[in-house]
Amino acid sequence: MASQVITITSGKGGVGKTTATANLGIALAQRGRRVVCLDADIGLRNLDVVMGLENRIVYDLVDVIEQRAHLRQALIQDKRLPELFLLPAAQTREKTAINETQMRALCAQLKTEFDFILVDSPAGIEHGFKNALAPADQVLVVVTPEVSSVRDADRIIGLVEATEKPAPQLILNRMQPTLIKRGEMLDIADVLEILAIELIGIVPEDETIITSANRGQPAVLLDHSAAGAAFIRIARRLLGEQVPFGALEEPSLLARLANFFRR
Amino acid sequence: MSTITFKGTRDGLVVTLGENSWTDTISELATQLQRPNAQSFFRGARVLLETGSRALDGLQLEELSALFAQYNMTLAAVAGEGSPPILLDAMRQAPPPPESIPLELAHATPPNPPLPTAPVLLVQRTVRSGQRVDFAGAVIVIGDVNPGAVVAASEDVIVWGKLRGVVHAGAPSNDEAMVGALILAPTQLRIGRYIARAADDKRPRNLPAEVARVREGRIVVEPWSGA
Numbered sequence: 417m418a419s420q421v422i423t424i425t426s427g428k429g430g431v432g433k434t435t436a437t438a439n440l441g442i443a444l445a446q447r448g449r450r451v452v453c454l455d456a457d458i459g460l461r462n463l464d465v466v467m468g469l470e471n472r473i474v475y476d477l478v479d480v481i482e483q484r485a486h487l488r489q490a491l492i493q494d495k496r497l498p499e500l501f502l503l504p505a506a507q508t509r510e511k512t513a514i515n516e517t518q519m520r521a522l523c524a525q526l527k528t529e530f531d532f533i534l535v536d537s538p539a540g541i542e543h544g545f546k547n548a549l550a551p552a553d554q555v556l557v558v559v560t561p562e563v564s565s566v567r568d569a570d571r572i573i574g575l576v577e578a579t580e581k582p583a584p585q586l587i588l589n590r591m592q593p594t595l596i597k598r599g600e601m602l603d604i605a606d607v608l609e610i611l612a613i614e615l616i617g618i619v620p621e622d623e624t625i626i627t628s629a630n631r632g633q634p635a636v637l638l639d640h641s642a643a644g645a646a647f648i649r650i651a652r653r654l655l656g657e658q659v660p661f662g663a664l665e666e667p668s669l670l671a672r673l674a675n676f677f678r679r
Numbered sequence: 680m681s682t683i684t685f686k687g688t689r690d691g692l693v694v695t696l697g698e699n700s701w702t703d704t705i706s707e708l709a710t711q712l713q714r715p716n717a718q719s720f721f722r723g724a725r726v727l728l729e730t731g732s733r734a735l736d737g738l739q740l741e742e743l744s745a746l747f748a749q750y751n752m753t754l755a756a757v758a759g760e761g762s763p764p765i766l767l768d769a770m771r772q773a774p775p776p777p778e779s780i781p782l783e784l785a786h787a788t789p790p791n792p793p794l795p796t797a798p799v800l801l802v803q804r805t806v807r808s809g810q811r812v813d814f815a816g817a818v819i820v821i822g823d824v825n826p827g828a829v830v831a832a833s834e835d836v837i838v839w840g841k842l843r844g845v846v847h848a849g850a851p852s853n854d855e856a857m858v859g860a861l862i863l864a865p866t867q868l869r870i871g872r873y874i875a876r877a878a879d880d881k882r883p884r885n886l887p888a889e890v891a892r893v894r895e896g897r898i899v900v901e902p903w904s905g906a
């Protein structure tokens with residue numbers, strides 16, 4: 417398979433872009449792919465913290481782009497998975513420190529060495545988002561089942577559709593089956609009906625996400641994490657496997673989804 | 680250097696826009712159309728616009744359409760990569776003449792008014808949050824109008840899908856316009872000078888198609904009988 421740049425974005429902040437990037441990066445590397453997670457959230461970097469690699473940063477993305485460091489010097493190899501690397505963001509710079517052309521050139525260079533380049537986009541639709549989108553071959557939009565998150569995801573999808581890139585795919589994060597049953601949360605069909613793009617995975621609300629992020633051990637590395645298992649399923653779908661959807665979806669709902677996409 | 684190309688075909692004049700910025704494109708086009716020998720060549724032409732990878736919004740289409748109109752040219756169709764809107768000229772029938780015209784209007788009307796042929800903008804995609812379609816004429820959307828999106832037209836608005844954003848038909852003051860949708864659940868609906876907000880109750884899905892118009896000074900919604 418040709419190497420791919422996958423940008424993970426959302427519009428709204430705090431919905432799980434960084435969580436998804438770290439977990440998908442690990443899950444893909446566990447499956448033998450060479451992966452680099454690229455933190456494009458300049459000024460608010462935290463992918464390194466979630467991956468547990470913060471204390472090893474010497475150079476960052478902006479150092480590479482401004483040629484103070486070679487790419488090789490800035491890439492941090494994961495201590496658990498030798499196939500996994502992190503290219504950290506600069507903490508003390510602005511998003512305007514880099515531009516779209518530089519991002520494309522950087523990713524073209526990374527493509528010669530990696531199977532997957534996962535770009536963790538900043539929130540918003542401004543400069544930082546555009547930098548993260550520019551090199552993407554594929555876009556994953558993270559959404560939570562809240563009206564404001566769906567609204568922002570829709571905005572992002574519209575912006576991606578205005579480029580010549582393929583239609584983005586959707587990760588539905590922080591689903592809470594009990595709230596859906598009580599009608600207190602948008603359900604999967606509500607979200608898909610508005611966004612009308614392909615669903616690549618549903619990740620449940622899971623406190624292991626928070627505890628594991630704090631320890632720099634993403635949930636995919638744990639044995640009994642429902643969210644970790646969900647990210648593994650998404651990684652397998654990215655690798656082209658047909659993976660049935662998880663327990664969150666009742667058969668009736670699946671039928672509705674199938675119907676919906678057949679329109 | 681010129682980036683816009685013109686090519687005469689049996690169906691009309693194919694105009695292909697280059698990759699320049701929008702303002703450069705418009706000013707270059709204006710210069711090209713102004714050239715004396717070009718004027719006789721282009722006059723009266725039906726234009727088929729090729730936008731390439733560029734996505735044009737309603738305002739940009741209007742700007743182009745107005746520019747072509749200065750040279751008696753009509754923008755007949757728009758094509759681009761991806762899922763482009765297509766503009767159809769004069770698709771609508773002229774409405775029958777009104778039976779009685781209010782006095783002050785009758786005086787204002789020239790003896791032989793040109794038949795109104797409102798242009799129709801066909802939007803073949805979902806209009807998403809943050810996107811806006813603005814058009815002098817009628818708008819037909821084949822797709823949904825999502826929450827956070829705006830569709831404004833000087834004539835009717837028809838949505839072959841779910842209408843959940845903000846819609847303004849007959850903008851700014853044509854109270855005769857109507858809004859029709861397979862599922863009519865807009866955040867806000869305006870017709871001419873009238874305005875209606877979404878009902879707060881969550882209505883059941885899969886209602887029959889509905890149409891909204893102004894009757895006796897307020898916006899009413901009724902089943903779409905096809906009339």
Ligand SMILES: Nc1ncnc2c1ncn2[C@@H]1O[C@H](COP(=O)(O)OP(=O)(O)OP(=O)(O)O)[C@@H](O)[C@H]1O
Pocket residue numbers: 426428429430431432433434435436457537538539589590591619620621622623625626629643
């Ligand atoms: N499935 C989940 N279950 C529980 N908590 C979650 C889940 N996904 C994300 N979170 C928590 O939500 C918070 C925000 O997540 P994250 O940092 O990944 O979002 P983000 O989209 O990258 O945010 P930003 O826009 O600030 O970059 C974190 O505290 C994270 O642990």
Ligand SMILES: [Mg+2]
Pocket residue numbers: 433434435457462536537
């Ligand atoms: Mg983040």
